[in-house]
Amino acid sequence: MSILSPGRSASPAPAPGARPGAAAGATREPNRTVRRLPRPRASRLRTGDLLALPWFVTLVTVGLWVRHGGVTALLSGGTDTLLSIGQISGLIAALAAMGGLILSSRPRFLERRYGQDQLIAAHRWFGIVTVFTVVLHAVADTWAWGAATGGTIVTGLVDLLANEAWMVAALVGTVLMVVIGLSSWRRLRQLMPYETWYFVHLTGYLAVLLGFGHQLTLGADIATDTLALWWWWALAIVTVLVVTYSRLGDLLRSLTRRFYVTAVSREANGIGSVHVSGPGLARLRVAGGQFFNIRALTGDLWWQAHPYSVSAAPTTAGLRFTVKELGEDSTRMLQLKPGTRLLLEGPYGVFTSEQAHGAPVVLVAGGVGIAPIRALLEDCGPHQTPVVIVRVHDEFDLAHKIELERLVASRNGSLHVLTGPRQWFTRTDPFSAQTLRAWIPDVASRHVFMCGPASLESAVMKGMRKAGVPTAHIHSERFGV
Ligand SMILES: Cc1cc2nc3c(=O)[nH]c(=O)nc-3n(C[C@H](O)[C@H](O)[C@H](O)COP(=O)(O)OP(=O)(O)OC[C@H]3O[C@@H](n4cnc5c(N)ncnc54)[C@H](O)[C@@H]3O)c2cc1C
Numbered sequence: 065m066s067i068l069s070p071g072r073s074a075s076p077a078p079a080p081g082a083r084p085g086a087a088a089g090a091t092r093e094p095n096r097t098v099r100r101l102p103r104p105r106a107s108r109l110r111t112g113d114l115l116a117l118p119w120f121v122t123l124v125t126v127g128l129w130v131r132h133g134g135v136t137a138l139l140s141g142g143t144d145t146l147l148s149i150g151q152i153s154g155l156i157a158a159l160a161a162m163g164g165l166i167l168s169s170r171p172r173f174l175e176r177r178y179g180q181d182q183l184i185a186a187h188r189w190f191g192i193v194t195v196f197t198v199v200l201h202a203v204a205d206t207w208a209w210g211a212a213t214g215g216t217i218v219t220g221l222v223d224l225l226a227n228e229a230w231m232v233a234a235l236v237g238t239v240l241m242v243v244i245g246l247s248s249w250r251r252l253r254q255l256m257p258y259e260t261w262y263f264v265h266l267t268g269y270l271a272v273l274l275g276f277g278h279q280l281t282l283g284a285d286i287a288t289d290t291l292a293l294w295w296w297w298a299l300a301i302v303t304v305l306v307v308t309y310s311r312l313g314d315l316l317r318s319l320t321r322r323f324y325v326t327a328v329s330r331e332a333n334g335i336g337s338v339h340v341s342g343p344g345l346a347r348l349r350v351a352g353g354q355f356f357n358i359r360a361l362t363g364d365l366w367w368q369a370h371p372y373s374v375s376a377a378p379t380t381a382g383l384r385f386t387v388k389e390l391g392e393d394s395t396r397m398l399q400l401k402p403g404t405r406l407l408l409e410g411p412y413g414v415f416t417s418e419q420a421h422g423a424p425v426v427l428v429a430g431g432v433g434i435a436p437i438r439a440l441l442e443d444c445g446p447h448q449t450p451v452v453i454v455r456v457h458d459e460f461d462l463a464h465k466i467e468l469e470r471l472v473a474s475r476n477g478s479l480h481v482l483t484g485p486r487q488w489f490t491r492t493d494p495f496s497a498q499t500l501r502a503w504i505p506d507v508a509s510r511h512v513f514m515c516g517p518a519s520l521e522s523a524v525m526k527g528m529r530k531a532g533v534p535t536a537h538i539h540s541e542r543f544g545v
Pocket residue numbers: 258355368369370371372373374385386387388389390391392393394395432435436541542543544545
């Protein structure tokens with residue numbers, strides 16, 4: 065192991081009061097009856113096949129608009145143009161909203177192929193399209209309605225709200241969409257607690273539901289065409305089924321699998337491990353690097369789930385989660401008593417060794433990012449000669465040090481620990497292409513897995529790309545939303 069800390073090179077000492085890996089050893093001691101849990105089955109979904117579906121749905125829907133004279137109206141000018149813009153933007157908004165709901169419900173077939181990160185990234189784009197098109201739709205249609213009745217956009221709005229069914233609901237839905245969009249804007253999102261953002265976001269279901277009624281009664285492309293009406297109902301029903309099955313399915317599975325806390329151990333400064341076991345293990349398929357949404361059934365924690373990655377290869381003896389005391393709930397997680405029931409939703413994620421297809425790897429962790437990296441390392445073979453780089457503030461922040469040393473040694477790998485304040489590294493960037501090539505001569509032919517703060521992620525990404533690692537070979541797990 066090399067310790068790189070400009071200015072000093074002391075050997076790491078155990079954290080005061082810490083029992084590094086004490087309980088880890090207790091639950092993970094090799095034992096003839098302990099077996100590795102099976103891994104999740106590989107996804108056979110191909111991106112090309114998958115994309116065909118949204119394209120088909122979009123083409124049929126736009127086709128309905130064209131069939132009902134949408135293009136002709138668009139080119140006619142005046143109120144017809146406004147109405148046509150209102151119609152097409154309304155249809156696109158509804159499709160994007162349904163797609164966004166499906167993506168955020170993380171259907172298994174999609175999650176197993178793309179992982180939560182990519183689904184949430186795609187959901188964000190669907191959300192942006194929804195908010196912009198729903199506002200365009202509301203403005204264009206209300207303006208056209210006002211003009212058609214000889215008034216203004218304001219009189220059009222009043223008339224619609226007073227006389228047309230479902231219009232009040234549609235207005236409330238639109239306002240909710242805008243509020244959700246604003247709350248997800250990064251600058252505002254950072255200002256509010258996670259829970260506030262989450263519950264505002266949950267109203268998205270209500271917003272979509274509130275908008276549905278006026279699509280059936282007023283939507284020019286749907287209300288007057290039986291074929292279109294059937295098409296629209298079919299899309300809505302499929303969306304409800306996929307979302308309900310995915311959301312409730314995950315919850316019901318977690319309710320029927322019994323898991324309990326077996327021990328909690330201290331690993332480093334502000335970091336501990338929760339050891340979990342129970343009959344539910346028998347039905348699990350999980351890979352190192354995956355995570356679960358964990359809900360502890362205690363008076364103060366039962367109402368929300370937090371994501372935590374397994375930090376050791378999952379076995380029939382149990383699972384281990386390594387948790388940093390970041391806020392109130394993570395601190396409470398490390399105070400759980402043995403015997404506390406846990407609901408585990410998952411596993412989720414594609415941050416697994418399968419992504420490397422057996423190629424040599426570089427594993428980079430920052431702080432508690434060591435959790436999935438440690439589990440991934442255990443899933444690597446000796447032919448992958450893992451180079452592990454861990455960035456921590458000081459040696460007392462390094463969790464699972466002894467395990468890391470043992471694992472890299474048994475896999476012909478090496479461990480590099482970078483300690484010290486950030487400014488120490490400004491002169492010699494440890495992730496510059498030059499340094500990386502000097503450390504790891506074959507870096508360009510390796511797969512890179514990284515988990516840590518955004519600043520570390522972007523430094524590693526930049527350096528690795530410059531060092532010749534193809535972007536598709538760089539895999540990351542983000543701990544934020
Ligand atoms: C895929 C994934 C895997 C993770 N694995 C680990 C791990 O192995 N070890 C570890 O210590 N931490 C992990 N985290 C981070 C961990 O979930 C948060 O630190 C924890 O939820 C903080 O909760 P809190 O109430 O203590 O802190 P708060 O102060 O309430 O939240 C701090 C930050 O944590 C994030 N967060 C809070 N609650 C959630 C939630 N329910 N879902 C998503 N993000 C949330 C938000 O970005 C928030 O700003 C992971 C996060 C993700 C997304």
